[in-house]
Amino acid sequence: MTDKALTLKRKFAETRFKIYGLASLFLAMVMLVVIISSMTYRSIPAFTNYGINLEIKLANEFIDKDDLDYRGIIRETIFSLDSECDDRKCRRSFSKLFSSGAAYDLRDALEEDESLYEKNFNFYILFSDDADLFYKFGIDKNLPENERRLNDQEILWLEGFQEKGLVEKKFSSNLFTNGDSREPEIAGVLGAVIGSMYTILITLIISFPIGVLAAIYLESFASKNRITDFIEVNINNLAAVPSIVFGLLGLALFINFFGMPRSAPLVGGCVLSLMTLPVIIIATRASLQSVPPSIREAALAMGASEMQVVFQHILPAALPGILTGTIIGLARAFGESAPLLLIGMVAFVVDIPQSVMDPATALPVQVYIWADSPERAFVAKTSAATLVLIFLLIIINLAAVILRKKYELKW
Amino acid sequence: MPNYHGLYSLLWSQLVPLLLLLIFIVIDASVKELFIFERLPESIILIGQDEVNYSVNVIKDNIRNLDVLISLDILSIESANGLYNQYFLYRTLFLSIISLLSGALGFFAISRLNMRFDARRNVEKILRFIFFIFSTVAVLTTFGIVLSLIFETLRFFSQVGFTEFMFGTHWSPQTAIREDQVGSSGSFGAIPIFTGTLLITFIAMIVAAPLGLYSAIYLSQYAKPSVRNYFKPMLEILAGIPTVVYGFFAALSVGPFIRSSGETLGLTVSTESALAAGLVMGIMIIPYVSSLSDDVMSAVPESLRDGSLALGATKSETIKKVIFPAALPGIVGAMLLAISRAIGETMIVVMAAGLAANLTANPLSAVTTVTVQIVTLLVGDQEFDSPKTLAAFALGLVLFFITLILNVIAMITVRRYRERYD
Amino acid sequence: MVTEMDQNINIDDVDTKMEKKSLIHCTDVNVFYDDKQALFNVDLNINEKEVTSLIGPSGCGKSTFIRCLNRMNDVIETCSFNGSIIINGQDIYDPEIDVVELRAKIGMVFQKPNPFPKSVFDNVAYGPKLHGRFLNKSDMNNKVEDSLIKAGLWDEIKDRLNEPGTALSGGQQQRLCIARAIAVDPEIILMDEPCSALDPIATARIEELIDELKVNYTIVIVTHSMQQAARVSQRTAFFHLGNLIEVGDTGKIFRSPDNEQTEAYVTGRYG
The missing domain is CATH 1.10.3720.10 (MetI-like)
Known part of the structure; x- marks a missing residue:
């Protein structure tokens, strides 16, 4: 091998070696960025929640403040959306669309503002996780009905709410203010x-x-x-x-x-x-x-x-x-x-x-x-x-x- | 020196009583149980261990409240009364002994004080002894680990053969619910677990060793100080991210990604493949490799580097032929520590590797590891005498000893290396 | 590159000085560490095949200067250079110049013996291997033997070629480093206080060796010992606070220097 060729080869080896080092460091940094950004990206939906604004009618009712059936009030309010739904099966399916946390939210709201006990007022009811995901990501209707989280009827309801303009997206602080829960939409850290x-x-x-x-x-x-x-x-x-x-x-x-x-x-x-x-x-x-x-x-x-x-x-x-x-x-x-x-x-x-x-x-x-x-x-x-x-x-x-x-x- | 006189009396009057108080707190729960067991009606004991445990716990939680104790169906009124009185008698006695002792010791200390008494030296002697006790906590911890692991492991081997555990190739610890079912004893051949651990560790090292080493070379030999000061801490962040985050990342993103890319190539890939867990674990241990390698390579004397450069070697030739061989013992130490870290890593594999104990070397299939099995066997409710839970301690003992050996070898090599160039 | 250039430079010099021609020409050399200037406008010519010693109190810039000659200062991040150093008609700070080739032509021996943690043989063979010479095994053996003989080490350690270089005594280690430098056939050997870590007997042995080597090599040596400079060198340069104060034949510098500072230093009144 001539001197010149050898020098060239050695120089090439030098550059290659340096590039390996730089590439390794770079790769490690890229992984760091990928991990953090993928976590950030995937966490975005956790900070908002879809809900529905409905009027809660307490004005003409007799209310026992100590023994109030908050869950009942919520149920009554949501069923007013679809009066045809009156058998058990339909009602269960319908109420599945709303968060079970809504009753607690109502209790908190009433405890905060006592004047509400004698009024009709607008109240924001959270959707359950499945309904929330429907509004956030849509759903693949081509899947057979029993493999979906929502059946055709439920999808119809949800689309109906949207058409009527009742659906509203709000920032959700549940993540920071709540303890754990089985319901994703109200679970917090x-x-x-x-x-x-x-x-x-x-x-x-x-x-x-x-x-x-x-x-x-x-x-x-x-x-x-x-x-x-x-x-x-x-x-x-x-x-x-x-x-x-x-x-x-x-x-x-x-x-x-x-x-x-x-x-x-x-x-x-x-x-x-x-x-x-x-x-x-x-x-x-x-x-x-x-x-x-x-x-x-x-x-x-x-x-x-x-x-x-x-x-x-x-x-x-x-x-x-x-x-x-x-x-x-x-x-x-x-x-x-x-x-x-x-x-x-x-x-x-x-x-x-x-x-x-x-x-x-x-x-x-x-x-x-x-x-x-x-x-x-x-x-x-x-x-x-x-x-x-x-x-x-x-x-x-x-x-x-x-x-x-x-x-x-x-x- | 009135300060020291005060301190002297304080130490004398408080030290022993405090120790006793600590003992009291520690044994309180066990004493409670002892008292409760005595009074537990025959009917409950006959039902079974679970019922006994439950009842004991309920009574234990309510022992301070006689009304609740009586209202519980478990105890009769007499035994509830008796239990309440017995427990509070014991408690009062113990605590009064402690306070009396404290007073007596304090009085004794004060009686020793006079103008010529050298309180400072005595105080320092006592303090020095306390500090010594503190410094042995690390040793006590090691003993605690070894003893508790060995104790439970011996109980395990009284039920399962040693050779079956160490050399058996079939692992299915799930004991059947009914006694007469097939395989009710479970089988405890740990070889598939060991090979699974090795496979994942191997994949992790394939990622971490070159990336970590080359990063260290770049940082210690090529990078300008400003670049180094910026990137070194960045690299350390990788070690600071909680492992549970890596585990989640591996299970959520890497596993499915490898699976889908494998499928495009026509390969069958498990979602919980060894590859996914190994890759992510590799990323996690990059800084463990790089930071120690960086240190040892920086410790190679300048004069060697200069000597090589002065002979007309390029930088990379100098690194490959002089610095790397000189730093090799230290680098080997770094690698051993990284391997030990990978073997003992838990969360990544718990979340991203499987539970099935497959005996395979295929990185695309699911394997399980020692740490995964320990967690699976011990999380949730279980009774503490079954071979299933005891097996976790046997695995823990193996894990402890293997990492211990790796750590000690690594520490000795690194220490020898340091001494050579100091 | 060196041999062809030899003929066409400084014919005048050869003519005027008769016996020695100068090989290294340094003009207006300034060196800075960050903002601190370490060398000020140094002009110095170094003659072929003789020993030039650089003396001066510590911190005077003599080590900095010698490290400029094979561009070892490039290794230090904060160090910057301006001026020109011409060796065999080639400006070594020319951006076109490859430092690796330059250093292969200029050997260097350091203050502390720094054998690589390899066998004696591998230490000597390291340079030739790098530069792709003596690829044949017996050629390499000959080269190693030849270099060790030239460094006066062969007789002592010919049976210990496979022992690590670090196992030798301090003086032997330093001669091994000299052998290692010789093995790449340099024209110039730079020595940066080569005896400062050695005892008097080992020092004497190295000084003898320097005397033998000057027949074939141009040697520049930094030393803190004036006696050593007087013993081994033909020419001496005195540095002080980064300035080259005086340069001349060793005899003259030590007996009747022109400059007062030089006189004060060599007579031990100062420094």
């Missing part, structure tokens, strides 16, 4: 978010003090010997143990052995704090190490004890780093779901949990539950829930970044 908050709170309370003090011991007081070596190997290994193994531990130890309640954020927090502990210890040690030894020597020379030096000089200097590490560890715990599945935080919980002992679920687990639901409308809800999850994580991580930028000390 609030319960799961609160559950996650409780869980993370427990995690923080347990893992932060233990983690920081353990790191201080290992970094400042422990002599280098077999025991501390063993502890260190354990910590490093624990940081890489699959999260589901912590779930098994939680199930066997906390629930079966100690008899702690299933599905409670308390247990979830305990399990996650064991997982977060190594992260906090490692981060704390790193930031303790970054404090220059001259500070320690200066304080020791002034006659301070080892303990005083640590708590009065080294710890304050290392605190931003420790907090950043803690936040990152908590963010990881916040997105974790596998161990929570095993300790029963995967339950269907409608009520918003009031304490760490109440049955609850966590936001990532809520995503899992919804993703598993057969109703098609849950696809949009699930995507929206993942966006909420990612959004909260971004906020948490942003806090860590800001903390680091603001208090970063240069030695």
Whole structure:
């Protein structure tokens, strides 16, 4: 091979290699964008809902405020739309088009404005998920009737509402204000978010003090010997143990052995704090190490004890780093779901949990539950829930970044 | 030093009682159960375990409220009264012992104080001991994991043979409802699960190893600092996205996409194919490969790079022939950690891989993994003595040990490598 | 590219100086790290087949200068260059020039011995392999042996060719690096404080080697030791704060320099 050809070949190889690197990086970035944008795109339908404006007539009725049949009122109102529908089968089919949440909405509206009890007023009744999807995406009428979610009669009704101009699309805040529900149109993530908050709170309370003090011991007081070596190997290994193994531990130890309640954020927090502990210890040690030894020597020379030096000089200097590490560890715990599945935080919980002992679920687990639901409308809800999850994580991580930028000390 | 005197008395008076209080909280539930069991009428015990569990739970939740306790049909009025009194006697006794102990210890501590007493050293000694205890929590956790897994696994092997589990090729843990049905014991050959795990891990590494490594090479060797500062955190975001999101993405988009593109090519593809789960898992672990590889390649001394460049090597020749071989141990460590991460990953496979334990190497068919089985066996209601639930712990033990071995090897290689160039 | 050019440059120089012709011409060399200027208008000619040493207090720019000669400064992101360096009639900062080929013609030995984590043999064979030379196995063996002989290392390690280069002693490692540089048949060898990490005995061995090598190679050496400059070099250039203060025959620089600063430095009153 001539020199020139070889040089050319080598140059080509150089360019090719560089392109491989750039392409890999680019591909990874593209995947990130694809995931986020596909979630965003699919979540759009979750933020709106179709409904119908109907007049509710309470003006001439005798009303017992304490024992009002809200469901009955709604039924009466919707059946006024089609007076011919009077047998059981037809009525069931007809009322299937409207959300069962409408009764609760009515109760809330009446409780808010007492004057409505004596009036006729316009009320916005939500459609059920199937009707809602019909307006959003249409339906394939070529499918055999029994393979469709809506039969011919139901489609006829829905088209009728549209022709009469009764149908109205509104922004829906149910996702943010409600707990879980079997009905996609009224299901929300609030319960799961609160559950996650409780869980993370427990995690923080347990893992932060233990983690920081353990790191201080290992970094400042422990002599280098077999025991501390063993502890260190354990910590490093624990940081890489699959999260589901912590779930098994939680199930066997906390629930079966100690008899702690299933599905409670308390247990979830305990399990996650064991997982977060190594992260906090490692981060704390790193930031303790970054404090220059001259500070320690200066304080020791002034006659301070080892303990005083640590708590009065080294710890304050290392605190931003420790907090950043803690936040990152908590963010990881916040997105974790596998161990929570095993300790029963995967339950269907409608009520918003009031304490760490109440049955609850966590936001990532809520995503899992919804993703598993057969109703098609849950696809949009699930995507929206993942966006909420990612959004909260971004906020948490942003806090860590800001903390680091603001208090970063240069030695 | 009045501060230290105060702290000294505080530590003495609170430490032991606090510990006791913690024990009280932990064992409270079990004690409650014990008391309840004593008083449970024969009639309920005869019905069966489920009924007993239910009744115990109902009584446990209402133990503080005598009226409700009596109104429950389960207990007679006498035993409800007895239970209420017994439980509150025990509670009051325990708590008063704790407060008395606290007072006594505090008094003792104060009596030791005088002007010459060196409270600071004593306080520091106590604190140091507490910190030491905290630092052993990690060790205790490991022991807790190992012990609880081994304990349940032994119970499993008392019902199912070890060789059947480790070398059997048929897995169907669903025990029949009626005793006389065929296959009521279920079969627990875990080989298809292990191969399924390996298949998905393998696919994930095929994606993550080259992409992660080349990204690391580009970032550490080619990119300008400004580009690097921007793209490195971007790459880390991939590791920060919760795995449940990846799982949802895999199940919703990637699985159907692969299925439909396979069908266009005339292939039969399962919607829950190993390929879909593996690909998405691969994307997730790219940053695990790249970030550690980046670190180890940046740790290769400048002088080696300069030496090679000065001999007229191009940048890529220098990377391939000098930097990469020098960093190889560290890169191997990074790969091992990534593999360990892939084996233990749960949500992606739970949501995107199947449940059917097929013994196959075809990436287009559905396989199941260790983590999927653990979740499936343990989620939902189940009794805790059946081989079905215990099998999950046996699988967990295998998972723990395999990842432990991978992690330890990875940690040792990386540490040795670091020491070489420090 | 080098051999053809040799004939047609600086005939005048050869005529006037008689014994030595100059190979490297540096004119108006300025180097910046970001905004900080490290070299100021350096003009320096370096003669063929002799040893030129660059001396001066630390931070004076002598290392920066030597790294300009094979464009190793390109590796540093923030470094920028202007001026011209002509080697064999070719401006090495010409955008047309391929740095890879340039560096193949100019060997470099670094401050700290930096053998690759490969066998001794592979260390020496690394360069020739890159440039596609001696593809035949026995040719390569000969080349490696020849380079190790020239670096004065063959007798010591001929039985240890398969051991990793990093297992040798510090002095041996540095001679291995010299052998590695020789193996690509450079015309010029740059040495950046090659003995600063070595003990006196290993240093003496390297200095001997430099003396032998100057018959075949043009050598530029940066050193912080004035004694070493006096021992090994024929010409010496004194740098101070990024300026070339004085250049001349080594004997003259050390006995009767023209410049006061040079005198202060070589007599040890300063620096």
